[in-house]
Amino acid sequence: MARTIIPFGPQHPVLPEPLHLKLTLEDETVVEAIPALGYIHRGLEGLARGRDFNQMVYVVERVCGICSCIHALCYCNCIEKLMGLDVPRRAKYLRVIWSELHRIHSHLLWLGLFADAFGFESLFMALWRVRERVMNILEATAGNRVIISVNIIGGVRRDINGAMLQHMLLDLDAIEKELKPLYSTMMNDYTVQKRTVGVGVLSKEQAYALGSAGPVLRGSGWAQDMRQLKYEAFEDLDFEPVVEHEGDCFARNKVRFREVFQSIDLVREAIRKLPDGDLAVKVKGNPEGEITFRVEQPRGELFYYVRCNGEKNPERVRIRTPTFANIPPLLAMLPGVQLADVPVIALSIDPCISCTER
Amino acid sequence: MFMTKTILSNLLTKYATRMHPVEQRILPDGFRGRFKFAIDKCILCRQCVLKCPTKVIRIDPEVGLWEREVMGCLYCGVCADVCPTGCLTMTNVYRPPITEPAFLRFNVKPRPAKKKELSQEGEIKAAIEAKVAEKVEGGSRSGKVETMEEDAVISAAEAKAESPEGKKPEPAKKGKR
Ligand code: SF4
Ligand code: SF4
Numbered sequence: 001m002a003r004t005i006i007p008f009g010p011q012h013p014v015l016p017e018p019l020h021l022k023l024t025l026e027d028e029t030v031v032e033a034i035p036a037l038g039y040i041h042r043g044l045e046g047l048a049r050g051r052d053f054n055q056m057v058y059v060v061e062r063v064c065g066i067c068s069c070i071h072a073l074c075y076c077n078c079i080e081k082l083m084g085l086d087v088p089r090r091a092k093y094l095r096v097i098w099s100e101l102h103r104i105h106s107h108l109l110w111l112g113l114f115a116d117a118f119g120f121e122s123l124f125m126a127l128w129r130v131r132e133r134v135m136n137i138l139e140a141t142a143g144n145r146v147i148i149s150v151n152i153i154g155g156v157r158r159d160i161n162g163a164m165l166q167h168m169l170l171d172l173d174a175i176e177k178e179l180k181p182l183y184s185t186m187m188n189d190y191t192v193q194k195r196t197v198g199v200g201v202l203s204k205e206q207a208y209a210l211g212s213a214g215p216v217l218r219g220s221g222w223a224q225d226m227r228q229l230k231y232e233a234f235e236d237l238d239f240e241p242v243v244e245h246e247g248d249c250f251a252r253n254k255v256r257f258r259e260v261f262q263s264i265d266l267v268r269e270a271i272r273k274l275p276d277g278d279l280a281v282k283v284k285g286n287p288e289g290e291i292t293f294r295v296e297q298p299r300g301e302l303f304y305y306v307r308c309n310g311e312k313n314p315e316r317v318r319i320r321t322p323t324f325a326n327i328p329p330l331l332a333m334l335p336g337v338q339l340a341d342v343p344v345i346a347l348s349i350d351p352c353i354s355c356t357e358r
Numbered sequence: 359m360f361m362t363k364t365i366l367s368n369l370l371t372k373y374a375t376r377m378h379p380v381e382q383r384i385l386p387d388g389f390r391g392r393f394k395f396a397i398d399k400c401i402l403c404r405q406c407v408l409k410c411p412t413k414v415i416r417i418d419p420e421v422g423l424w425e426r427e428v429m430g431c432l433y434c435g436v437c438a439d440v441c442p443t444g445c446l447t448m449t450n451v452y453r454p455p456i457t458e459p460a461f462l463r464f465n466v467k468p469r470p471a472k473k474k475e476l477s478q479e480g481e482i483k484a485a486i487e488a489k490v491a492e493k494v495e496g497g498s499r500s501g502k503v504e505t506m507e508e509d510a511v512i513s514a515a516e517a518k519a520e521s522p523e524g525k526k527p528e529p530a531k532k533g534k535r
Pocket of ligand 2: 399400401402403404405406407417440441442443444445446
C-alpha cells in the first residue's frame with residue numbers, strides 16, 4: 001500500500017489554533033505524525049528584558065488568553081517569593097476564585113469545541129451558553145471578560161464585595177443546574193461514545209514516560225495536579241485531583257467535565273471561607289535571585305522560571321506550558337487511528353498553541 | 359426522550375442571544391471601558407508614563423503635551439489606577455474598535471521648565487494645540503471643556519505635521535454614535 005502524506009492544519013475547521021501535523025497515511029490509517037510549530041511565536045519571553053517586573057504581569061497574561069489569570073498568578077508568585085512579600089490572605093482567596101472561574105470557562109470552551117469536533121453542534125451551543133454566565137461573572141468582578149488583569153505583584157487590584165459574592169453564588173448554582181443535563185448527555189449519549197470511547201488511547205505507562213500534563217495525565221490514571229502543591233489558598237481548601245483510568249478521549253473529556261463541577265465547588269468554598277483584610281502589600285525595591293514556580297493551568301502544569309539581578313527588568317523569564325508537554329503524548333496516540341478520528345484526538349489534549357510558542 | 363424535553367424547554371424559554379444593535383448590553387459598573395479625561399487636573403507627574411505596560415503614553419512637560427497611541431493601549435487601567443490627581447478614569451462605556459493607528463493628544467499647562475526656542479517643532483505643537491482646543495469645543499458631550507470623551511480628539515499625527523496651516527486632517531474616529 002502506497003503511503004500518502006496529508007497536512008493537518010495549521011488552518012483546519014476543528015482547530016482553534018494553528019497546530020500543524022504532517023500525517024503519513026496508509027490507506028486511511030495514520031502511520032506517523034510529525035508536528036510543526038512556530039506559526040505564532042511572538043517573543044514574549046524576550047520582552048521581559050524591556051519591561052520592568054510590574055509591567056511584565058500584563059505581558060505574561062497575554063501568553064494565553066484563556067488562562068491569562070493563571071499565568072499572571074504564577075509569575076506574581078515568583079516575584080513575590082523573590083522579594084519575600086507576604087501576600088494578604090484575602091488576596092490569596094480572591095486569586096483562587098478568579099483562577100477557578102478561569103478554569104471553568106476554559107473547560108467549558110474546550111468541551112464545546114470538542115463536541116463540535118465530533119459533530120454535536122447543539123451540545124457545543126448549549127455549553128457555550130453556560131460559559132457566557134461565567135464570562136459575565138468575570139466581567140462584573142474584574143472588569144474584562146477574558147484578560148482580567150487582576151493580579152499584581154503583592155496582591156490583587158480589585159475586591160469583590162459581599163453583594164457580588166452572593167450574586168456569584170446564585171449564578172454558580174444556576175450554572176451547575178444547567179450543566180447537569182449536559183453532563184449526562186456528554187456521558188451517556190450514543191454519538192459521543194461512538195466517537196470517543198477507545199479512541200486515542202494513552203496507557204498509564206506512556207502517559208508518565210512521555211511527560212504529559214493535566215487532564216491528559218489524569219485521564220490515564222495518574223492523580224497528579226499542581227493544586228496539590230497548596231499554592232495560594234489551596235492550603236485551606238478541600239482538593240482531590242479528578243482521575244479517570246481509561247486513557248482515551250472519553251476519559252479526558254470526563255476528567256474535564258468533572259473538574260468543572262470541582263471548580264464550582266472550590267469557588268463556593270473559597271467564597272465561604274473568604275477572610276477580611278487588605279488586598280495588596282506595598283512593593284519596595286527590586287527582586288533579585290532566581291526561582292521556579294508551578295501552578296495548575298486548565299491544560300496542566302504551568303512552569304515559570306524567573307531570574308532577576310536586582311534591577312527593574314527581569315533578566316530571564318522562561319515559561320513552560322502544558323501543551324508543550326502534551327504534544328509528545330499526542331504523537332504517541334495518533335499511529336494506528338483512522339484519519340477521521342485525528343481531529344477528535346488532536347483536540348482532546350486541548351492544544352493551546354499560542355501558549356506553547358509564546 | 360431527552361431531546362423532546364430539550365426542544366420543549368427551548369421553545370418555552372427566551373433566546374440566549376440578543377438582537378444586538380437594537381438591544382444593547384448593559385455593562386457592569388466595574389467594566390474597564392472607554393476612558394474619561396479631566397485633563398486640566400494633570401500635573402504631568404509622569405506616573406502613567408512609567409507604569410504603562412505597553413509604553414504608549416508620552417509626555418512632554420515643556421510644551422505640556424500628553425499623548426497616547428490609542429491602538430497600543432490594552433485598557434489594563436494601570437494609568438487610571440496610578441494617576442495621583444484622578445484625571446484619568448475608566449467608564450463602563452463600550453469601547454468600539456478602531457481600524458487605524460491614531461493618537462490621542464491633550465495640551466496641558468506646561469510645567470515651568472527651561473524655555474525652548476520656538477522651532478518648527480514648536481509650530482507643529484501650536485497647531486496641535488489649536489486643533490485640540492477646537493475639538494474640545496466641538497466634541498465634548500457634557501459641554502464642559504475640562505472633561506471629554508476619549509475619541510473626541512483622536513487625529514493622525516502625520517497629517518498634522520504635513521499640514522500645519524489650514525487643511526483639516528480627517529480625525530481617525532468620530533465621536534460616539
Ligand atoms: S490602560 Fe492603556 S495607556 Fe493606560 S496603562 Fe494600560 S495600556 Fe497604558
Ligand atoms: S495623567 Fe495623571 S499620572 Fe499621568 S502625568 Fe497627568 S497627573 Fe500624572
